[in-house]
Amino acid sequence: MNGPYKIRVENLNMYAGKIHILKNINIRIPKNKITVILGPSGCGKTTLMKCLNRLTDLYPEMHVTGKIFIDDEEILHARNDITRIRKRMGLLSQRPYPLPMSIYRNIAFGLKISERRKKKLLDRRIEHYLKQASLWDEVSDRLKEPASCLSIGQQQRLCLARGLAVDPDIILADEPTSALDPMSCQAIEKIFIELKHSYTIVIVTHVLRQAVRMADYVVFMYLGEVIEQGPAKEVFNNPKEEKTKSYLQGVFY
């Protein structure tokens, strides 16, 4: 695929204690497209995601080597601005983790951290992000209620809106629909397709059909290695590697 790359991972290795989890990862993630990282459970997809926004820093036993560039800025060894780097990437995890406060303040949390804003402006922005996550119609009359009163599907969209409010240019989604019912799942997928024009989206999934529905670019991983990567059409229609072929045919999960 020709076109600008947003994220470039070079020779990335990750060890948890003595276990070699990610093995020499080299990938390129195109800008303003949906990239799907596909592979069976336990192949290191989520770990790769954690390396991208340096959540690996939280766990001292995790040791990362290699380079990750975002817009040509090397992020792995820049020590002083982890917060700024993380703010460029919205994270959507496997299950929603709303903050223990009202719906309104969930969104305002990120906004307020970014900069102080006036109340009216804040209201407008919150409405904007809730609309982007197509949650506004469902919650506009109960913004002051705690986020815990929402359903799981709504909570996941709330988390998405909250992530967007920090104004990132990348969205990392780690199996974002695995805890959701088919309706909420569809809603999330639809939002992603709308968002991809202005954001670089990386989705981790082991669901093949979801990958086919959404991917512009596919990275197939197996046991900590990248087996194959390329534009979705090529990988899905003419896989070059045997392992990719078997996965696509449903031989292993």
Next chain:
Amino acid sequence: MIKKLVRTIEEGFFRSFMFLSTCIIIFALCLIVFSILNKGIPSLSFEMISQTPKGGFYFGREGGILNAIIGSLYLSAGATILALAISLPVALYMNIHLISRKKTVNAIRFLLDLLWGIPSIVYGAFGFSIMIMLGMKASLLAGIIVVALLIIPIMIRAMDEGFKTVPPGLTESSLSLGATKSEIAFRIFVRQCFPFIITGILLSFGRAIGDAASVLFTTGFTDRIPTSLTQQTATLPLSVFFQLSSPIPEVKNRAYAAAVILTIIVLLISILSRIISGVYKKSSIKF
């Protein structure tokens, strides 16, 4: 066939054993409450809770136990506030900054549990020896400090139990929103675990107000209501302890009244903690 019979007997035996134990504990509790109320209620009067003892707490027949009520409230409130100022940061530090160092955190927990188990008279004696070293006299301040030391382990562990329930995913999500660790601590952990914090505070307050041994050497006892931190202070448990041994029935009645009031305060606190934590549980997220 016999096997089945043995199992039935076994089942019946343990069942009745459990039932009996439950009955014993409930009966004992009722008996305690009954005997306190039986002796205490008749001696409760408006005079009892609105006046200090007249003519010395050990000999004077007139007056009430206002000195001990106010003293106990001052002491416990002071100790609880001091303990909170120390416990909350420790509990947050253990669960946010040290979260990945399991061994260190477990060592701290073990240490706190040890401290929890130390009898309060030992805290009192420790405080007393330090006071002698510094040339201090028994005072409200000394009592507040010693009682705070006594309840800090309880408070930290109560909060710690709450903070432990926060899933790592919530921390990760907050970090990726650009929050710093302090923001996560005070804006997310404290909010999510508010019921636990309230419970911890009230539990500690209950322990502080009910403890006699730690204040025995450190706060002393007096007829007056304290007006400064350096004065000796009367407390409800010691009010029971000193006055119950008096041969004068009026003085003895003051001891019973103090016991009733202490019981009522502790009871109110546990009811209050249930209500408050119930209210705040609604806004915590269930994971």
